[in-house]
Amino acid sequence: MGSNRPPVSSIELEDISAERRQRSVEPRRSRSHRREDEEKELKYGAAHVIRLFVPVSLCMALVIFTMNTIGYFSRDDGIYLVYTPFHKKTDNTAEKIAMSFGNAFIVLGVVVVMTSILIGLYYFRFYKVIHGWLLLSTVMLLSMFTTIYLQQVFETYNMAVDYITYSFFLWNFAVMGMICIHWKGPLYLQQIYLITVSALMALILIKYMPDWTVWTVLGLISVWDLIAVLCPHGPLRMLVEISQQRNEPIFPALIYSSTIIYPYILFGAVDSQIPDSDVPLVPSTNSTAASSTAGPSNSRNETAVRFAPKRKKKNQENKPLMQRTPESSNEQPRTQQRRSQPSASNQAVEVVEEIVEDQGIKLGLGDFIFYSVLVGKASVYGDWNTTISCYVAILVGLAFTLMLLAVFRKALPALPISIFAGMVFYFSSREFITPFMNELTIRQIVP
């Protein structure tokens, strides 16, 4: 049952595995059936890719809308993050470039350190610390950054709001957010909260990083993503491997999932006390492990989780600390979990047979954030050509990444392709395409 293949994606195990089992029983199955299966796989993968476009677009739309309407986030107030100390105002291009690279390396250093700390905590099984850290981060995001954002919104629209109403609203919003993200809640609400949180984070990053630093940081983080996920000793890859060894899911809290994770296995035969690790969580790294099951019964939805760094920074006034969830973490392939617990309950076997998972797609929040940062920054310059070309480039990059995922069936970083495509399109639009179009329009040469 595909035992010599690395158990990386549930496509192999849920979808194909069922058919392989059948194939072993009926050895005379034709090759065309196998091709059909692969086709079905790819088609389902494509459907899930499209499903990811909507939330990514929503997040970007939110950021663009905010950048264009609320002046606060595009204004340069001279306050920057602690991690970007070089922000002297200068006209010298070389100096600007040097400063931005300096800032970017500091930010990258902080990211690396935080990831290593996280991996260390995970390795030494300090799960409570990690959970506490995540909880604290989410609370801060949901309360503090929302307050900053809403304060600016109210000021822009000239609305008077009193403390009582506002604190009541914030209390409701934050508690519901914590419930949806860290516990159980309706899927739509969880997705909305994750999109909102990513948009807020992206806005804070755009606001509090100096101009050129944003681009250098984006570039360096993409390179880091590539290294961390693909290199044999990359921290994120190690995280994935450790979690695979231990047969545990990784931090399901901060991943956007397009479908639903079922912590419990249906069918009364199975004990409801099954821990989360029983849930087939597809390996996730910065890329999504797309898995699709072309099965008759969509009784289960599994999503491949991709973790991306979720970074939070407090305001300049307080002592900023940066928290990050692992950039990518591979969750164990479903089959591994299944196989590893055959003794746990022999009902697990029935479950495998009957539950056909419809693999959704999972994307890490860090990817949302960085995509939105790119597009948000591009939209600041007031030119819709640039904004839209960056948007399309990012989506194309995302689709390409997911296609590669379906081909390689391995954890892949989601950032590099999209970010580099976005950056290429941004700079070329700004420097070449827009002036070109302007000239054409001036001379009334309609293309």
Place this chain on the structure above:
Amino acid sequence: MNLERIRDTEKLDLCRKYFYIGCFCLPFVWLVNFVWFFKHAYKRPHFAQQELIRKYTTFSIIGCIIWTILIVAWNIVFHYYRTSYAQYADYLSFVFPIGYK
């Protein structure tokens, strides 16, 4: 979290927990409780836990409506008297509108 995939006892448990959480001045949680379990409480043919789920969702929506009325009333009062009792209103104000230029 898909409600279709968990057992009815767990649904009831979830509904109850949402109800209790909402008792801490959280009408939004009550609203979500109501909307989420609406189908199971009112539209599904009868099952064992339905009465209890129905009870919790009904109380949730009633509580939510009461809170909404309270908040709206407070806002009306605040905005009506904001300029006349300016000094006290300023202590309460989270944002100060600057008027129009």
